[in-house]
Amino acid sequence: MSKPHKPAKPAPGGPATAVRPELVRAERLRVGYGTKPVCGEIAFTLREAEAIALVGPNGAGKSTVLKTVVGQLEAISGKTHIRGQEADDRRLDFRREVAMVFDDDAFFPALTVEEHLAIVAAGHGSTEVDDLIDTELEFFGLTGERAALPHNLSSGQRRRMLLAAAFVRPRSLLVLDEPEQRLDTGMRSRLAERLRSEVDAGLGLLLVTHDPAFLSIVATRAIFVDDVVKKMTPDQAALAISFENPHAG
Amino acid sequence: MSYSTSMSEPAAAHGHTLSAKEIRRYTFKVGLARSEGGIMELVSEIYTYVFGAVVLIVMSGAIIVGLRHSLGLGSEPAWSASALAPGFASLEPLQASATLMLTLAAALLSVQMNIGPIAMTVPQTFWWLGLPVRRRGFIEPGFFRSMIWPAAGAVAVVVPLSLGIGAASSPALVALATVCGAALALLLYGIAGWVQIVGGERWLRALTGAVTVVAPLSLVATALINNAEKTRIDMSWLQYLPTSWPLLVAGGQLWPLLVTALAVAMLAVVYANLERLGSASLKSSAVASAYVAGSVLSMDASELSRSLSNGSRSGHSWIRLPLVFHRGSLTRRSVLTMLSAHLTMQLRQPGTLVRVLVLAAIPASLASVQFLGNATLIAVVLYFCALFAVTGLGSVARFAAGNPSVDALMPLPAKTVRRAHYVIPAVGMTLWMIICFALLHVLGVGSWPLIILAVLAGPGLGGATLRAAFRPTPDWNMPAVATAMGPIPTGAIRSFLIGPDLTLISLLPVLICLISGVVPLLAFPIQLALTLIAYAWGTKVRKPKKKGDGGIFGLPAAAPTR
Numbered sequence: 035m036s037k038p039h040k041p042a043k044p045a046p047g048g049p050a051t052a053v054r055p056e057l058v059r060a061e062r063l064r065v066g067y068g069t070k071p072v073c074g075e076i077a078f079t080l081r082e083a084e085a086i087a088l089v090g091p092n093g094a095g096k097s098t099v100l101k102t103v104v105g106q107l108e109a110i111s112g113k114t115h116i117r118g119q120e121a122d123d124r125r126l127d128f129r130r131e132v133a134m135v136f137d138d139d140a141f142f143p144a145l146t147v148e149e150h151l152a153i154v155a156a157g158h159g160s161t162e163v164d165d166l167i168d169t170e171l172e173f174f175g176l177t178g179e180r181a182a183l184p185h186n187l188s189s190g191q192r193r194r195m196l197l198a199a200a201f202v203r204p205r206s207l208l209v210l211d212e213p214e215q216r217l218d219t220g221m222r223s224r225l226a227e228r229l230r231s232e233v234d235a236g237l238g239l240l241l242v243t244h245d246p247a248f249l250s251i252v253a254t255r256a257i258f259v260d261d262v263v264k265k266m267t268p269d270q271a272a273l274a275i276s277f278e279n280p281h282a283g
Numbered sequence: 284m285s286y287s288t289s290m291s292e293p294a295a296a297h298g299h300t301l302s303a304k305e306i307r308r309y310t311f312k313v314g315l316a317r318s319e320g321g322i323m324e325l326v327s328e329i330y331t332y333v334f335g336a337v338v339l340i341v342m343s344g345a346i347i348v349g350l351r352h353s354l355g356l357g358s359e360p361a362w363s364a365s366a367l368a369p370g371f372a373s374l375e376p377l378q379a380s381a382t383l384m385l386t387l388a389a390a391l392l393s394v395q396m397n398i399g400p401i402a403m404t405v406p407q408t409f410w411w412l413g414l415p416v417r418r419r420g421f422i423e424p425g426f427f428r429s430m431i432w433p434a435a436g437a438v439a440v441v442v443p444l445s446l447g448i449g450a451a452s453s454p455a456l457v458a459l460a461t462v463c464g465a466a467l468a469l470l471l472y473g474i475a476g477w478v479q480i481v482g483g484e485r486w487l488r489a490l491t492g493a494v495t496v497v498a499p500l501s502l503v504a505t506a507l508i509n510n511a512e513k514t515r516i517d518m519s520w521l522q523y524l525p526t527s528w529p530l531l532v533a534g535g536q537l538w539p540l541l542v543t544a545l546a547v548a549m550l551a552v553v554y555a556n557l558e559r560l561g562s563a564s565l566k567s568s569a570v571a572s573a574y575v576a577g578s579v580l581s582m583d584a585s586e587l588s589r590s591l592s593n594g595s596r597s598g599h600s601w602i603r604l605p606l607v608f609h610r611g612s613l614t615r616r617s618v619l620t621m622l623s624a625h626l627t628m629q630l631r632q633p634g635t636l637v638r639v640l641v642l643a644a645i646p647a648s649l650a651s652v653q654f655l656g657n658a659t660l661i662a663v664v665l666y667f668c669a670l671f672a673v674t675g676l677g678s679v680a681r682f683a684a685g686n687p688s689v690d691a692l693m694p695l696p697a698k699t700v701r702r703a704h705y706v707i708p709a710v711g712m713t714l715w716m717i718i719c720f721a722l723l724h725v726l727g728v729g730s731w732p733l734i735i736l737a738v739l740a741g742p743g744l745g746g747a748t749l750r751a752a753f754r755p756t757p758d759w760n761m762p763a764v765a766t767a768m769g770p771i772p773t774g775a776i777r778s779f780l781i782g783p784d785l786t787l788i789s790l791l792p793v794l795i796c797l798i799s800g801v802v803p804l805l806a807f808p809i810q811l812a813l814t815l816i817a818y819a820w821g822t823k824v825r826k827p828k829k830k831g832d833g834g835i836f837g838l839p840a841a842a843p844t845r
Contacts, residue, residue, distance in 0.1 A: 106563055123412070123562045130415040140409040144314035150410060157306050157414035199410075 368727020751782020
């Protein structure tokens with residue numbers, strides 16, 4: 035992984051200090067299965083050009099928080115609003131704005147890599163489907179697998195394909211569950227740099243990660259998820275991950 | 284390849300989002316173009332449906348003929364004579380049919396709620412649901428396709444029952460009853476669909492679960508009370524339940540056809556609200572449907588039963604048995620730990636245990652119905668009930684077969700571990716046999732010697748449980764056999780029979796004595812010998828195949844070349 039780069043400090047009085055539009059607001063959110071919460075109560079606000087990393091030990095409930103925030107799981111209590119409206123993926127504007135990649139996958143067995151990506155790109159109304167696919171296949175190192183069927187791909191290649199699917203479509207909020215999973219070091223580094231530049235350009239990013247270097251590059255803020263939820267700086271969170279020390283902050 | 288051309292040129296050129304229908308068509312078109320089948324695949328599909336239809340018609344015909352014989356409408360063969368005690372007041376066939384319809388309706392609703400009922404495939408939910416297009420176009424095909432199964436099931440149930448109950452029913456009345464049955468099934472499908480849309484199905488799940496357990500037991504309970512108190516409980520109200528309306532139509536009443544309008548209205552409401560279905564619901568129903576399809580393809584009845592029942596678990600149980608033992612040798616302590624763990628796992632599946640108990644009452648429930656108390660029919664049903672009970676009590680052993688590393692953790696020889704697995708199914712099936720034959724005995728079927736014989740057969744069924752649970756996976760190197768489901772390796776068919784075979788062998792003396800009505804002394808040593816064989820067979824630990832074994836036609840595989 036390349037040397038982590040720190041987010042640029044906003045110039046005083048510059049545009050960065052203006053209040054950016056709110057993307058996600060999670061209010062007194064308790065997440066879990068049935069009535070049993072898996073972690074402490076969580077609340078945060080994510081604005082445009084911000085990246086919040088959820089960190090914490092295995093089984094602490096990070097992915098559950100992520101899925102609840104985007105309405106994939108029902109919250110025990112509390113609410114999440116995306117652009118001021120309750121998170122509900124039945125709404126068209128929600129699906130237009132929110133791209134997400136979790137750790138599960140499924141593929142049409144008879145469709146190639148590029149055909150899968152074409153469904154996403156064309157489904158989102160893109161007019162430059164071929165160009166978009168070319169760009170993302172190249173970025174994710176899948177140009178040679180363009181015509182490959184999913185069962186011929188390695189698990190790492192399938193992971194790249196899923197990530198590519200999130201990039202061939204427009205998005206204002208990107209939700210990633212351990213994007214570094216099954217990626218080699220070079221790919222992790224390139225992905226982190228790209229995410230950082232997209233965040234700087236206005237993207238809202240909510241991610242779960244166990245990689246301190248990835249976190250240092252990408253995140254602007256962090257939340258340590260466990261029985262007690264704590265807000266941290268990216269540096270504190272990276273340290274907490276590195277030493278598996280929840281009290282690092 | 285240009286997608287702006289291949290998907291929808293006008294849409295892409297003007298930059299507006301494609302419709303769900305266009306995306307769906309594209310996915311299928313591209314996928315179909317790459318499939319290897321072509322015209323032969325189509326022929327094979329047609330063959331499968333035609334063959335399936337022929338099998339269904341032949342089976343339905345056999346059931347109808349059997350029912351008509353039992354009802355005395357045809358010539359009565361000797362083997363269909365009643366096995367009940369003389370003077371036993373049986374239940375009316377109409378009550379039995381109404382109870383059966385109620386049970387099946389509850390089971391249908393329960394299954395529909397568990398698998399969706401409105402389902403897409405897993406890849407479809409993964410790649411389509413995130414697109415900013417109206418989802419109706421994605422969901423509609425699954426909504427219409429899923430209607431086929433409840434409607435077909437209703438036809439398969441209502442036609443034989445209409446012919447059996449309404450002996451004088453005209454073909455027109457039978458056809459109308461079938462329409463009523465299909466409408467009833469579709470109404471239930473619509474209710475399940477509505478529940479899928481709005482959620483909050485907990486109480487309905489509890490209700491359907493209770494009905495599927497209580498309704499079959501009500502038959503034998505009513506018969507016993509009637510005979511004990513020399514009275515007749517009035518159960519005629521059962522026929523007015525909506526689930527019995529097809530039977531009323533078969534009897535000549537036409538007002539129950541009102542259910543057709545109710546079904547259409549319910550389906551219209553669900554159809555109008557398809558867009559309200561959330562991703563989470565569609566994904567979970569896609570996974571559930573894939574599980575059902577996988578268990579059908581693997582021909583595993585227990586997995587199928589599990590996949591059709593509610594898969595959600597609370598993750599918590601109040602059952603806590605001691606797992607650590609301090610007295611005795613290491614072997615003794617390890618065996619006790621295993622037994623305690625097995626019992627804990629079994630007790631933490633109360634639904635399975637209740638189903639196993641209900642199965643013990645099914646032969647008696649059948650026997651208590653007028654015209655159905657013949658020994659042969661009871662014996663056949665008893666065998667299938669025992670088979671399902673064996674499957675239910677085999678869940679712990681199946682888990683061990685699927686996760687051999689857990690057993691490998693125990694400091695015990697493989698043979699001892701396998702014998703430890705035998706204990707709970709053997710005890711469970713012995714108790715099952717006692718309950719089953721005691722209930723039959725109360726109805727006048729069988730005798731005390733038959734109950735003793737059944738007790739001797741119980742441990743043999745424990746062996747059958749292990750044989751089924753630890754059956755080897757199909758050898759895909761074996762030559763394929765053409766079936767209605769496509770080519771299946773001979774190993775797969777053989778694998779399917781492992782378990783049911785030993786269940787039959789273990790039950791053979793009991794079933795023969797049940798049918799013949801006498802229990803000769805010779806039956807006891809034969810039963811004991813078969814039980815011992817079943818024990819030895821079931822607890823046998825197969826040696827793992829050596830590398831190079833299992834070549835085609837049993838020939839050793841060719842030596843690897845460098």
